[in-house]
Amino acid sequence: MANHLTSIRYLLTDVDDTLTTDGQLLPETLSALYRLNDAGIEVIPVTGACAGWCDQMIRLWPVPAVIGENGAFYFERDRTGKVEYHSWDTPEVRFASQQRLLSIAEDAMARVPALRLAKDQSYRLSDVALDHGQDVHGISAVDIDRTLATFHKAGANARASSIHINxxxxxxxxxxxxxxxxxxxxDLNELSIQRHVAFVGDSPNDESLFAYLTHTFGVANIGRWLDRMTHHPRYLLAQSGGVGFNELATLLLQAQRLAN
Ligand SMILES: [Mg+2]
Structure with a gap:
């Protein structure tokens, strides 16, 4: 596989259960972020995580940009450390949309009472997140589908990650x-994107990137979701979560050494 990876310059990565292992960022995974950065491979988290958490990532981790709330915004940091926010919608549109979503979420929680608003809801700029697997347990796949349907019927987009319904x-x-x-x-054109960019993820809310990019990877824990997904990663890693991310980092760095 290494020969296919010599051209990778950007590694996009999901965060929950892709960078994290049982909710924690392991030392070897943090180390992998630094090893990739030192080798000139830019790592960009692409996550459903809230704006508050993304602000922490962009300031604390060796990454030049973070895409958060499933694409609602990206934050970037320049070489002096200054952070800029770029949002898909205007603040007015964002606020009005979020108020409507909170109202639909009330309906969803009336139908599936065990669901809760995610504890990080207050730190979200655009979306609404319901917890089905973070601090809440025992929500069935049927109830997840029922909740997605509640949002879809109201005209909203909704996707399940391994912990939240966004x-x-x-x-x-x-x-x-x-x-x-x-x-x-x-300034990458389509050809450059397909050649130089890879993505790694673990769940159905990563499907749009599995469908879009040529170089895609799933950490091993994606196995439980594959039969519910239309677009799969091209390669499956042997290890789960942040250990799988570390496995991929090693593959990319080996490929880079082969090329040089
Ligand atoms: Mg995930």
């Missing part, structure tokens, strides 16, 4: 904001 209005997605970031920040 709902949003508008035409952004992880894929759409990734495309915007790669064009605006890095």
């Amino acid at each position: 709902a949003w209005f508008g035409d952004y997605s992880k894929q759409a904001m990734t495309h915007r970031l790669l064009q605006y920040k890095y």
Whole structure:
């Protein structure tokens, strides 16, 4: 596989259960982020995580940009450490959409009472997140589907990650904001994107990037979701979560050494 990876310059990565292992960022995974950065491979988290958490990532981790809330925004940091926020929608549109989503979420929680608003809801700029697997347990796949249907019937987008159900209005997605970031920040055309960019993820909310990119990877824990997904990663890693991410980092760094 290494020969196919010599051209990779950007590694997009999901965060929950892709970078994290049982909810934690392991030392070897953090170390992998630094090893990739030191080798000139830019790592860009692409996550459903809230704006508050993304602000922490962009300031604390060796990454030049973060796409958050499933594509609602990207944050970038320049070489002096200054952070800029770029949002898909205007603040007014964002606020109005989020208020409507909170109202639909009330309906969803009336239908599936065990669901809860994610504890990080207050730190979200655009979307609404319901917890089905973070601090809440025992929500069935049927109840997840029922909740997705509640949002879809109200005209909202909704996707399940391994821990949350995220709902949003508008035409952004992880894929759409990734495309915007790669064009605006890095001036990459479509051919360059397919050649130089890889993505790794673990769940159905990563599908838009599995469908879009040529070089795609799934950490091993994606196995439980594969029969519910239309677009699969091209390669499956042997290890789960952040250990699988570390496995991929080693493959990319080996490929880079082969090329040089
Ligand atoms: Mg995930």
